[in-house]
Amino acid sequence: MASNLIKTSSLVLAALVALTVQVFYFSPIDPVILEIPSAASSTSSTKNNQLQNVIKLGEGFLKQPEDVCVDKDGILYTATRDGWIKRMVRNGNWENWKHIDSSSLLGITTSKDGGLIVCDATKGLLKVTEEEGFSVILSQVNGSQLMFADDVIEASDGNIYFSVPSTKFGMHNWYLDVLEARSHGQLLRYNPLSNETVIVLDHLAFANGVALSKDEDYLLVCETWKFRCLKYWLKGINKGKTEIFIENLPAGPDNINLAPDGSFWIALIQITSEKTGFVHTSKVFKHLIALFPRLFNLISSATKSAMVVKVDIEGNIIKKFGDDNGKIIDFVTSAIEFEDHLYLGSIKCDFVGKFPLQSA
Ligand SMILES: *[C@@H]1O[C@H](CO)[C@@H](O)[C@H](O)[C@H]1NC(C)=O
Ligand SMILES: *[C@@H]1O[C@H](CO)[C@@H](O)[C@H](O)[C@H]1NC(C)=O
Numbered sequence: 486m487a488s489n490l491i492k493t494s495s496l497v498l499a500a501l502v503a504l505t506v507q508v509f510y511f512s513p514i515d516p517v518i519l520e521i522p523s524a525a526s527s528t529s530s531t532k533n534n535q536l537q538n539v540i541k542l543g544e545g546f547l548k549q550p551e552d553v554c555v556d557k558d559g560i561l562y563t564a565t566r567d568g569w570i571k572r573m574v575r576n577g578n579w580e581n582w583k584h585i586d587s588s589s590l591l592g593i594t595t596s597k598d599g600g601l602i603v604c605d606a607t608k609g610l611l612k613v614t615e616e617e618g619f620s621v622i623l624s625q626v627n628g629s630q631l632m633f634a635d636d637v638i639e640a641s642d643g644n645i646y647f648s649v650p651s652t653k654f655g656m657h658n659w660y661l662d663v664l665e666a667r668s669h670g671q672l673l674r675y676n677p678l679s680n681e682t683v684i685v686l687d688h689l690a691f692a693n694g695v696a697l698s699k700d701e702d703y704l705l706v707c708e709t710w711k712f713r714c715l716k717y718w719l720k721g722i723n724k725g726k727t728e729i730f731i732e733n734l735p736a737g738p739d740n741i742n743l744a745p746d747g748s749f750w751i752a753l754i755q756i757t758s759e760k761t762g763f764v765h766t767s768k769v770f771k772h773l774i775a776l777f778p779r780l781f782n783l784i785s786s787a788t789k790s791a792m793v794v795k796v797d798i799e800g801n802i803i804k805k806f807g808d809d810n811g812k813i814i815d816f817v818t819s820a821i822e823f824e825d826h827l828y829l830g831s832i833k834c835d836f837v838g839k840f841p842l843q844s845a
Contacts, residue, residue: 512772513658514665519765521757522712522733535845536791536808536817539829539838543579547571550837552592552636552740552819553830554601559823563830563837564590564603570613573837585611585619589656592636592647592694592740592819602645604634606656610647610675623675626682636695636740638704640719645675646685646704648692660781662691663710663756664764664771672706672717686717686727694740694819698798699747705730707738710756714738714796731800736792740819740830744795748803750820750827753792760787791817793827806845814838 543550550563550571561573568587573579589606596602600614602622609624609631622645624631633656637647651662653669662669670692672685685704686692690711697704702720707713713732718724736753744750757765761784764770774780789811795804806827808814819830822842829838 512775514661514771514775515667516665516768516771516775517667518768519663519666519710519757521762521765524733524735525712525737525757533806534808534810534812535806536793536829536838536840537813538845539814539840541813541836542573542577542828542839543571544836546579547835547837549832549834550830551590551832553821553828553837554593554595555821555823555828556595556601561823561828561837562593562595562601564593566590566832570601570603583613583618591634591656594637594639596639597641602637602639604637604647606633606635610634610637610645622677623682626673635693638695638697640697640701643677645677646672646695646697647675648672648689648695648706650691650693650709659691660778660785661775664775664781666690666710666765668708668711670708672704686715689715691737693738694742694751696741696743696749699743705741705749707741707751709737709739709754712737714741714751729800731796731802734794735805736790739817742819742821744822748795748797750822751794751796752817752820752829753794754816754818755788755790755792758788758790761785789815791815791829791831793817793820793829804845806840 547565549566553563555561568585570583572582587605591604593601593603603611610622612620612622633649635648635650639645649671651669654662668688668690670689671687674685675682689708691709693707693709695706704717705714712734714730716728716730718726737756739752739754741751791814792807794802797803816833817829817831821828825842827840
């Protein structure tokens with residue numbers, strides 16, 4: 486009996502050692518502990534579920550519409566996971582506009598000379614026009630394929646600013662970047678006249694949404710897992726300087742868009758909660774989850790919620806709308822205001838949410 490017990494326990498011990506070695510040796514990440522600010526760790530409840538009042542546009546027709554934009558004629562565009570740029574014309578009808586063989590379209594923006602600029606996490610920056618369809622604007626940076634372009638904005642001087650959340654992990658492994666919690670993100674500028682790309686900001690914590698201020702005197706970029714947005718000055722005495730625009734957000738900022746009154750709408754995504762916060766506090770958990778992505782899916786599906794905030798130019802939250810349990814709309818990744826409504830994109834939904842602001 487005793488010897489059997491010893492045999493069994495040494496077997497268990499050997500298995501544990503083997504597992505530990507395996508977990509550390511094969512782990513794709515080199516993690517540090519993620520600091521979660523108080524606003525995000527306490528409770529990220531918005532105390533209201535007003536986003537449950539959204540009208541679902543294009544339901545079933547739109548596969549994971551991550552980002553939305555509206556052109557000067559009031560036509561609403563979104564890029565979907567099946568490679569379509571779909572659009573809703575003024576009478577409310579949706580149509581398939583342009584298609585590209587891609588499952589990695591992300592941020593989109595209107596271009597001043599017509600058409601859209603689209604981020605493709607595998608192909609780079611693309612231009613889409615009525616006449617020409619898709620064409621590649623930028624596919625290489627320093628001789629390497631531009632991977633994981635995430636969000637983009639065009640300034641009136643023609644410069645194109647865009648984010649790369651992680652130079653280490655790709656779009657489909659984005660959660661590894663969060664688990665590793667080292668800053669691999671960049672904000673870049675592409676000048677179409679000189680055909681040059683430069684790094685504007687480096688070592689960002691998952692550089693995500695990018696927006697220009699109303700006067701284009703500064704640029705904002707979201708750092709998702711640092712729960713903050715940075716301000717980079719483009720003009721004036723502070724030109725070239727960086728400061729914190731807003732920090733300690735109640736969840737991770739995804740896309741950001743200028744509102745008509747000069748403030749900003751930020752979509753916040755739930756990357757931690759009371760239930761799942763432990764994941765970010767232990768390197769062992771991080772390694773385990775990094776090796777077994779299904780665990781990550783399990784943990785992330787345990788938290789459903791949607792939240793958007795409106796932030797004034799001083800960096801104060803002035804409005805907050807949510808769907809705390811993601812009952813009607815979950816994981817909102819973008820919010821754009823147009824004609825007294827918010828239009829909401831989400832990578833977990835099959836519709837764009839339309840939310841009336843006047844009654845809210
Ligand atoms: C722009 O630069 C890239 C390399 O960075 C090069 O491959 C491409 O041909 C250039 N395009 C033009 C129009 O000069
Ligand atoms: C290109 O590489 C040079 C040399 O390593 C570096 O200084 C520069 O920042 C890089 N540019 C971009 C856009 O990555």
